[in-house]
Amino acid sequence: MEIEKKLIKKASLEKLFEKLQAKGNKIFAPVSKDGKTEFQYNPSYAEVTYDHIQTTQSLKNTVFPKIENLIRFKTDRSGVEVTEVDLTQVQSLVLWGVHPCDAAGFNALKSIFMWDYKDEYFNSRLQKIAVIGLSCHKSDDNCFCTSVGLNPGGTQGCDILLTKLSSGDFLAEIITEKGKAIVTEASELFETAPSETKEGNLAQVNQQFSHEKVTKNLAGAFEHPFWVENSLRCIGCGACAFVCPACACFDIQDETKGKNGKRLRCWDSCGFGLFTIHTSGHNPREVQSQRWRQRILHKFSYMPERNESLGCIGCGRCSRACPVDMNILEQLVSLEKL
Numbered sequence: 001m002e003i004e005k006k007l008i009k010k011a012s013l014e015k016l017f018e019k020l021q022a023k024g025n026k027i028f029a030p031v032s033k034d035g036k037t038e039f040q041y042n043p044s045y046a047e048v049t050y051d052h053i054q055t056t057q058s059l060k061n062t063v064f065p066k067i068e069n070l071i072r073f074k075t076d077r078s079g080v081e082v083t084e085v086d087l088t089q090v091q092s093l094v095l096w097g098v099h100p101c102d103a104a105g106f107n108a109l110k111s112i113f114m115w116d117y118k119d120e121y122f123n124s125r126l127q128k129i130a131v132i133g134l135s136c137h138k139s140d141d142n143c144f145c146t147s148v149g150l151n152p153g154g155t156q157g158c159d160i161l162l163t164k165l166s167s168g169d170f171l172a173e174i175i176t177e178k179g180k181a182i183v184t185e186a187s188e189l190f191e192t193a194p195s196e197t198k199e200g201n202l203a204q205v206n207q208q209f210s211h212e213k214v215t216k217n218l219a220g221a222f223e224h225p226f227w228v229e230n231s232l233r234c235i236g237c238g239a240c241a242f243v244c245p246a247c248a249c250f251d252i253q254d255e256t257k258g259k260n261g262k263r264l265r266c267w268d269s270c271g272f273g274l275f276t277i278h279t280s281g282h283n284p285r286e287v288q289s290q291r292w293r294q295r296i297l298h299k300f301s302y303m304p305e306r307n308e309s310l311g312c313i314g315c316g317r318c319s320r321a322c323p324v325d326m327n328i329l330e331q332l333v334s335l336e337k338l
């Protein structure tokens with residue numbers, strides 16, 4: 001569909017938010033509190049911020065929950081009775097104020113969950129989200145979207161993209177049929193496209209490395225001393241994976257109480273020592289440098305090769321969250337020169 005542009009005034013944006021809520025939509029939107037910004041479930045419009053650089057947590061949870069119930073089961077002497085989860089009951093969500101890197105993160109996840117095997121748990125949730133993006137007008141030293149093929153005003157993964165203009169009003173780019181349906185339902189709030197373009201209202205994020213060059217260099221770097229030298233301080237806490245919008249490692253666990261049980265899919269991390277341990281006790285990735293290497297190779301070598309997508313959208317969350325200051329951008333810049 002060809003992208004259509006409209007103007008939505010600041011006051012009309014509030015009306016759009018409230019109209020969506022009045023129609024029964026549940027909205028996740030960024031809210032700042034005590035110096036931190038996080039996506040909050042169904043806040044009031046007055047709480048929503050348009051001024052943040054990045055939330056600590058991504059919106060990955062909306063399509064790939066931290067803990068997802070896959071099935072329920074009951075065992076007795078005659079066998080096992082399995083009850084499927086009714087995926088038609090998945091709730092519709094509007095994701096509001098999503099920065100372009102995060103919106104593109106859904107495509108990275110899609111390339112994993114909808115690759116050879118189509119994961120219906122993921123897909124049911126993906127179908128039920130509408131993404132109202134917000135171009136970035138601010139960035140920090142951890143942002144590197146332009147080095148991974150994205151940009152602060154990119155439309156990838158958005159149904160509508162908003163860009164704040166110098167007047168305080170917003171340019172609305174309507175990208176998909178889902179976005180068009182939202183605009184059609186509230187057509188009185190949208191006006192003729194402004195003459196001001198979004199380009200002058202975006203954060204300046206300079207490209208710092210070529211991801212193609214990094215991918216090329218990784219092909220011969222499996223045994224390189226780089227991995228040991230650059231992971232000595234990693235404590236394997238997994239924070240980088242949990243905040244990452246594109247990390248998709250999970251573990252499946254059965255939890256039982258008496259004869260009843262649930263099969264749960266839980267977030268995991270290739271940075272954890274237990275992630276690859278075998279029942280025999282053998283661990284093919286026995287030291288942290290092998291786990292760090294896996295994280296980078298998966299995102300910048302295996303995914304481009306197998307999924308035709310990078311596993312990183314340059315949001316910088318992992319660097320901001322790391323308790324020992326491991327900086328992925330610095331490492332990727334070094335890997336480009338390897």
Ligand code: SF4
Nearest residue numbers: 234235237238240322
């Ligand atoms: S957050 Fe930092 S210390 Fe924790 S696993 Fe990731 S890189 Fe290692």
Ligand code: SF4
Nearest residue numbers: 244312313315316318
């Ligand atoms: S690896 Fe780090 S910078 Fe890349 S998408 Fe994940 S959290 Fe963001």
